[in-house]
Structure formats: C-alpha cells, structure tokens
Amino acid sequence: MKNGLPDRWPCAYNPGMPNKRNQDANSLSVPRPSRRLSLREFIGLVTILMLVVGFAITIARLRASESELSQLRAEHGYLAPSDEGQVAASRAPSDQPLTYRARVRVPKKPRYRVCYSTLWPQNAAHPKWFAALDLPPGESVLTFTIEPDQRDSKWKISAIARSPLGTKRIATTLPSEQVSILRSSKDVIRAGIGFETVLAEKNQTIRLLDERWLVGEGGVFLYGDRPPEADQVGVFAELQVDQGPI
Structure with missing residues (x-):
C-alpha cells in the first residue's frame, strides 16, 4: 500500500489471468467436426430404403391381385381344392x-x-x-x-x-x-x-x-x-x- 492506496485494485485487468468471456467466445467460434456417414453405413441405409419401397410395392400388387381374384370368383365361380378321388x-x-x-x-x-x-x-x-x-x-x-x-x-x-x-x-x-x-x-x-x-x-x-x-x-x-x-x-x-x- 502506497500513500494509503492498495497496490492492486480488485477490478484491475491482469493480462496473465484468463478471461471467462474470451473463453466462451473462443469456444463458440471454433466449429465442431460434422458427422459423416461411412460408405458401409450409406450402403446400409440405401439397402433398407430399397427394401421398404419394394415391400410397399409388393403389398400394393398383392392387394390388387386379391381384388382381381375376388372379382373373377364372383363372376365365374370358385371350386375349392379337393382330395384325389373326391x-x-x-x-x-x-x-x-x-x-x-x-x-x-x-x-x-x-x-x-x-x-x-x-x-x-x-x-x-x-x-x-x-x-x-x-x-x-x-x-x-x-x-x-x-x-x-x-x-x-x-x-x-x-x-x-x-x-x-x-x-x-x-x-x-x-x-x-x-x-x-x-x-x-x-x-x-x-x-x-x-x-x-x-x-x-x-x-x-x-x-x-x-x-x-x-x-x-x-x-x-x-x-x-x-x-x-x-x-x-x-x-x-x-x-x-x-x-x-x-
């Protein structure tokens, strides 16, 4: 203390001390690495998508075939399977x-x-x-x-x-x-x-x-x-x- 004054003010800036604001700003400004799919993962996703689309198309065709079969049976009749000799x-x-x-x-x-x-x-x-x-x-x-x-x-x-x-x-x-x-x-x-x-x-x-x-x-x-x-x-x-x- 000199002349009745403290040697350091509490609010004085000290270059050697870390600044929290600067740390937060630096952490926000640094870009994070993006997530990239590997070739194996990409092929797997494409395969799953193709399977889902194929399944949906198969279900649609099956329903159309069942509807057509029902219409044919209604128009021409239907004979259920029987054992040999019956x-x-x-x-x-x-x-x-x-x-x-x-x-x-x-x-x-x-x-x-x-x-x-x-x-x-x-x-x-x-x-x-x-x-x-x-x-x-x-x-x-x-x-x-x-x-x-x-x-x-x-x-x-x-x-x-x-x-x-x-x-x-x-x-x-x-x-x-x-x-x-x-x-x-x-x-x-x-x-x-x-x-x-x-x-x-x-x-x-x-x-x-x-x-x-x-x-x-x-x-x-x-x-x-x-x-x-x-x-x-x-x-x-x-x-x-x-x-x-x-």
Whole structure:
C-alpha cells in the first residue's frame, strides 16, 4: 500500500489471468467436426430404403391381385381344392334367365356324368332324366339353358360341358305345357348346391340343380327330398357315376 492506496485494485485487468468471456467466445467460434456417414453405413441405409419401397410395392400388387381374384370368383365361380378321388361341385353365377351354371371336378375313376331333366314324376324317387353328358376327369364348367333353338325355334333344355379337353353339348326338346310353366313368373323353390364347394366321396352323387316351380295348391307341400304328390315341373341336374343307361 502506497500513500494509503492498495497496490492492486480488485477490478484491475491482469493480462496473465484468463478471461471467462474470451473463453466462451473462443469456444463458440471454433466449429465442431460434422458427422459423416461411412460408405458401409450409406450402403446400409440405401439397402433398407430399397427394401421398404419394394415391400410397399409388393403389398400394393398383392392387394390388387386379391381384388382381381375376388372379382373373377364372383363372376365365374370358385371350386375349392379337393382330395384325389373326391368329387367337388359348386354353383357359378349367372345373369341370364333360365340359365344355370356350375363347376365340377371328378376323378379319373370311376367315370362320371351329369344328368338333367325338367320333370319329376308323381311319387317318383328322382326326376325323370332326359339325357346325360359324360364328363372327362378333372374340372369342367357346366351350363344349363332353357331357350328356343335358333335352328328350328323349338324350346329346348341344353347341357354344355366345357373343359380343357374340349366342349360337349346335348339338348332335349321340351313340351309346350312345360315351357309355359318355366317361362312364367311363379314362385320357385331352390335347392341343390350353393356357391360354396360341396365335396363327396367316390361313387357318391351330388344334386347340382333342384329348381321346382310351384303350380297349383299342391305346390305348397313341396319341400325337402319328399317325392312330389303330382308331376313337378322344374330344372334338375345331378352329378352321378356312369353306370350305363339312365
């Protein structure tokens, strides 16, 4: 202390002492090193991105395929897989009047056929089969139609079987009294198979179509598999083993 004054003032600047402000400024002004991806990391990120994009595209295509498949099944029907030796059948959609479609699958042995008719006689155990169409092994699409023949203008019921081996057709002329009933707008009892696949073991039959037109008071008693109490007009088709003449 000189002359009553201290040798050092507390606020005096000392160059040898560190300055906090300068330290903070220096620390802010120095740039930090940036994070750079290595080549391996870059390739990994690109691969993950490609996998995500590919997965999204696959999901979109799968949904489109499922939608298209559902539409095709709705338009043409679907036959579920079956064991070897089993018989399978299902109804297929049809948007035409007096036109019926079905899909069937039969084994190699025994031989199968499809019979059709428009008449179930009184007290009979089954319809009076008009004719039969033999079926090749494998899957076939059956179409039954009731319409006038363009060649002779006669009303006929026809059966068509389409398979990878070709197309077969057979037809039967219908009497006028049956045609008038079938063309009428009367109530119809529908049985037979539906759109779900029906499976049967070898040598068993499947009733494909059982469409009964209700005519007169006796029609109200028609139900189940009970034989009709009067001649019944309708559309009948059955998948059965070929055992000779029908």
